[in-house]
Amino acid sequence: xxxxxxxxxxxxxxxxxxxxxxxxxxxxxxxxxxxxxxxxxxxxxxxxxxxxxxxxxxxxxxxxxxxxxxxxxxxxxxxxxxxxxxxxxxxxxxxxxxxxxxxxxxxxxxxxxxxxxxxxx
Amino acid sequence: xxxxxxxxxxxxxxxxxxxxxxxxxxxxxxxxxxxxxxxxxxxxxxxxxxxxxxxxxxxxxxxxxxxxxxxxxxxxxxxxxxxxxxxxxxxxxxxxxxxxxxxxxxxxxxxxxxxxxxxxxxxxxxxxxxxxxxxxxxxxxxxxxxxxxxxxxxxxxxxxxxxxxxxxxxxxxxxxxxxxxxxxxxxxxxxxxxxxxxxxxxxxxxxxxxxxxxxxxxxxxxxxxxxxxxxxxxxxxxxxx
Numbered sequence: 001x002x003x004x005x006x007x008x009x010x011x012x013x014x015x016x017x018x019x020x021x022x023x024x025x026x027x028x029x030x031x032x033x034x035x036x037x038x039x040x041x042x043x044x045x046x047x048x049x050x051x052x053x054x055x056x057x058x059x060x061x062x063x064x065x066x067x068x069x070x071x072x073x074x075x076x077x078x079x080x081x082x083x084x085x086x087x088x089x090x091x092x093x094x095x096x097x098x099x100x101x102x103x104x105x106x107x108x109x110x111x112x113x114x115x116x117x118x119x120x121x
Numbered sequence: 122x123x124x125x126x127x128x129x130x131x132x133x134x135x136x137x138x139x140x141x142x143x144x145x146x147x148x149x150x151x152x153x154x155x156x157x158x159x160x161x162x163x164x165x166x167x168x169x170x171x172x173x174x175x176x177x178x179x180x181x182x183x184x185x186x187x188x189x190x191x192x193x194x195x196x197x198x199x200x201x202x203x204x205x206x207x208x209x210x211x212x213x214x215x216x217x218x219x220x221x222x223x224x225x226x227x228x229x230x231x232x233x234x235x236x237x238x239x240x241x242x243x244x245x246x247x248x249x250x251x252x253x254x255x256x257x258x259x260x261x262x263x264x265x266x267x268x269x270x271x272x273x274x275x276x277x278x279x280x281x282x283x284x285x286x287x288x289x290x291x292x293x294x295x296x297x298x299x300x301x302x303x304x305x306x307x308x309x310x311x312x313x314x315x316x317x318x319x320x321x322x323x324x325x326x327x328x329x330x331x332x333x334x335x336x337x338x339x340x341x342x343x344x345x346x347x348x349x350x351x352x353x354x355x356x357x358x359x360x361x362x
Contacts (some may be wrong), residue, residue, distance in 0.1 A: 011179065013187035013216055020194055020209055024202070057178070084182050106189035110197070 003117055004031045006047060008040035008063065009055035009082070014105055018053060025110035037066030044070050044077060051117065053108075056083040056094065064097045071098020078120050082108070158333050165330050173231065180223035184216045191216070236275050240265045241299060244275050249297055253286035254312070260299040266306060266360050273338055273358065274299060274308050277331045281310035281354035284327065289314020289352070301360070309355040316346045331356070 005028050007018045015033055022030040032047045034040040038060050044052060052070060056063040067079045079099040083090070087102055094102065101116045143151070191213050198206040228234075236244035242263040249258035265271070278297055285295045293314030300307050324332075324344070331354075332342040340358030 011183040013183045013219065014190075016212065017187035017190040017194075020191060020212065024194055024198060024205065084178065084186055105186040108190045109193050 002027060002029045003051050003113075004029050004047070004049045006030075006032045006034065006040065006043055006049040006052045008034040008037070008043075008052060008058070008066065010035045010058045011055070014055070014082075018108060021108055021110060021113075025113065028110065028113060037061040037063055040066045041069045041073075044074055048074070049077060051113075052077060052079045053103075054079050054081055054099070055105075056081055056085070056090070064091065064093050064099075067099045068093075068097040078117070080113075080116060158336055161329060161333050162337060165326075165333065173227070176223075176227050176230075180227060181220045184220035184223060187216045188213060188220070232272070233275070236271060237268075241271045241275055244271075245278055245297055245299060248275070248279055248282065249295075252282050252295065254282075254289060254293050254295050254314075256282060256295040256297060258297045260297070263299055263301060266301075270306060270338065270358060270360055273334045273340075274306060274356070277335065277342070277354070277356055278308055278310050280327045280331050284325075284354070285310065285312040285314060285352065288317065293351075304359055304361075305357050306360045307355070307357045309353060311351060311353040313351045316348050316350045316352050318348055319344065319346055328354070 005022055007015055007022075007030060009015050009018070015035075019030055019033075022028045028051075031049050032043045034043050036058050037054075040052060040054060040063075041061075043049075052067070054063040054067050058066075061069075063081060063083075067081060070077055070079055075098075081090075081094055081097075081099045081102045082105050083102075084105050087104075090102065100120050103112065103116070191209055195206050195209045195213065198209065233244050233247070235247050240263065242260040245260045246258050249256040266274075278299070282295055282297065285293065289295070289312040293312050295310060295312045298307075298309045298311075328342070328344065335342050335356050335358055338358050340356055342354070342356045344352070344354050346352035
């Protein structure tokens with residue numbers, strides 16, 4: 001099975017890096033990119049990805065609120081929260097927004113994604 | 122150009138030596154203004170820390186994160202896909218360049234290296250060359266002053282130049298002057314642009330911050346303008362030499 005992935009981040013350097021990681025992982029496929037929480041919610045609605053890589057800190061509703069909306073509307077879609085913060089610096093809502101996991105952005109890689117995806121199933 | 126608005130600090134060259142003692146109400150007003158000014162200085166320092174955190178997060182940190190991700194990937198691709206690894210190395214080189222540029226810009230904004238090393242005259246000259254609107258700078262004869270004085274005058278001039286670039290309109294030019302005269306460092310940033318009506322214009326956070334910084338050093342800020350006749354921001358601060 002190929003896991004269809006949406007990347008939501010307002011930072012172009014990270015979106016480029018995520019594109020490279022997903023391009024090199026045969027079992028993952030990038031299906032869309034969003035630059036805000038609102039856009040991520042809209043793209044989940046239209047693209048129905050299996051997995052959303054969601055940056056926490058974005059303009060507008062931000063990643064946590066977007067993850068909450070996605071989890072409520074599409075519980076079958078897995079969301080992984082991303083940021084450059086240490087896990088202990090995350091706001092409490094990050095743990096209760098319906099996201100399946102948290103990943104420090106610098107740890108993004110095919111192997112790590114596969115591990116999180118398999119653990120979820 | 123008539124002066125329509127001014128903000129005075131504790132120090133002024135026009136002060137009258139036989140000025141009558143201030144009344145109790147005037148003193149209370151002054152105390153209140155000092156309290157407000159101190160609170161604004163603290164708020165401005167906090168805002169600056171937030172700006173630096175944001176700039177680091179949105180700038181260098183994002184490039185470094187992308188570098189970390191791509192370096193892991195390039196290690197993985199080195200044997201299996203050398204062409205892909207080579208393409209990725211070009212992306213890594215770009216992220217390194219952008220990260221360096223981002224850090225350089227941030228460091229420059231915090232304290233320009235030229236101001237630290239060479240003083241106000243050269244730093245103002247560089248700021249004039251980099252300004253969005255054509256700017257002439259006259260500050261060559263300036264000596265060195267204490268860092269807090271140089272930084273305050275520099276950032277006041279920079280803020281005034283940025284205001285001129287934002288509000289003076291197309292075709293406007295600016296003129297920056299700084300000079301030392303009898304224990305006082307003066308500066309003036311003037312443009313020949315659209316001007317404004319001071320009586321009906323609210324002073325922005327930038328100008329308020331300039332006024333507070335100068336006031337904290339015993340200086341003062343004066344803003345004057347007329348619609349259609351440009352704007353002038355000038356200041357004076359006492360310097361102990």
